[in-house]
Amino acid sequence: GEDVEQSLFLSVREGDSSVINCTYTDSSSTYLYWYKQEPGAGLQLLTYIFSNMDMKQDQRLTVLLNKKDKHLSLRIADTQTGDSAIYFCAAAGEGSQGNLIFGKGTKLSVKP
Amino acid sequence: SAVISQKPSRDICQRGTSLTIQCQVDSQVTMMFWYRQQPGQSLTLIATANQGSEATYESGFVIDKFPISRPNLTFSTLTVSNMSPEDSSIYLCSADDSTNNEQFFGPGTRLTVL
Numbered sequence: 001g002e003d004v005e006q007s008l009f010l011s012v013r014e015g016d017s018s019v020i021n022c023t024y025t026d027s028s029s030t031y032l033y034w035y036k037q038e039p040g041a042g043l044q045l046l047t048y049i050f051s052n053m054d055m056k057q058d059q060r061l062t063v064l065l066n067k068k069d070k071h072l073s074l075r076i077a078d079t080q081t082g083d084s085a086i087y088f089c090a091a092a093g094e095g096s097q098g099n100l101i102f103g104k105g106t107k108l109s110v111k112p
Numbered sequence: 113s114a115v116i117s118q119k120p121s122r123d124i125c126q127r128g129t130s131l132t133i134q135c136q137v138d139s140q141v142t143m144m145f146w147y148r149q150q151p152g153q154s155l156t157l158i159a160t161a162n163q164g165s166e167a168t169y170e171s172g173f174v175i176d177k178f179p180i181s182r183p184n185l186t187f188s189t190l191t192v193s194n195m196s197p198e199d200s201s202i203y204l205c206s207a208d209d210s211t212n213n214e215q216f217f218g219p220g221t222r223l224t225v226l
Contacts, residue, residue: 031213041220043204043206043217044217045113045215045216045217048213048214050213088154099145099157100155102156103154105154
């Protein structure tokens with residue numbers, strides 16, 4: 001079955017760019033998602049990308065997808081202290097809508 | 113985007129009791145799901161809540177332990193039955209906006225079983 005891997009921690013300085021990486025194993029994954037979870041809160045959908053796209057940009061967020069290497073990244077430009085949270089990558093296969101396979105999450109710490 | 117609320121937001125329960133968690137969506141959705149997030153872990157899908165029929169459970173989860181109701185297109189409940197400390201987790205409801213493939217999550221219910 002699908003396996004999604006992420007590095008567990010990332011620390012950056014305020015104003016720098018953050019890049020959170022994710023790899024997945026199932027090449028038939030159709031949609032790939034990024035969620036943000038702040039302490040004590042639920043999951044906030046940040047963005048998602050369809051597998052036929054290479055890049056998606058939404059304000060400070062840029063998602064890059066390398067389908068050949070099954071590698072997904074989330075870049076946060078001008079990282080702020082409010083961006084400190086856990087970021088989850090999730091993959092969904094075609095026909096398995098809803099059964100999102102999540103990575104373990106990357107804890108982003110932003111230092112002033 | 114769909115707005116999802118859950119009740120209760122947290123609870124502390126005694127071993128052997130049951131807790132029912134409610135999930136309300138502010139719009140009609142086709143698909144609703146229940147996930148579990150154990151302490152320090154990622155999310156695992158428990159089941160898909162089907163409107164008008166029995167829920168579809170993932171491997172390792174059974175109806176007797178996690179009965180689910182879905183009486184209409186905006187509401188679902190998950191019951192955690194005969195609880196043990198191992199059931200201490202955050203339980204999250206989600207809904208799929210099938211028109212644009214976005215899946216939204218509720219704020220979660222933090223359950224502690226003593």
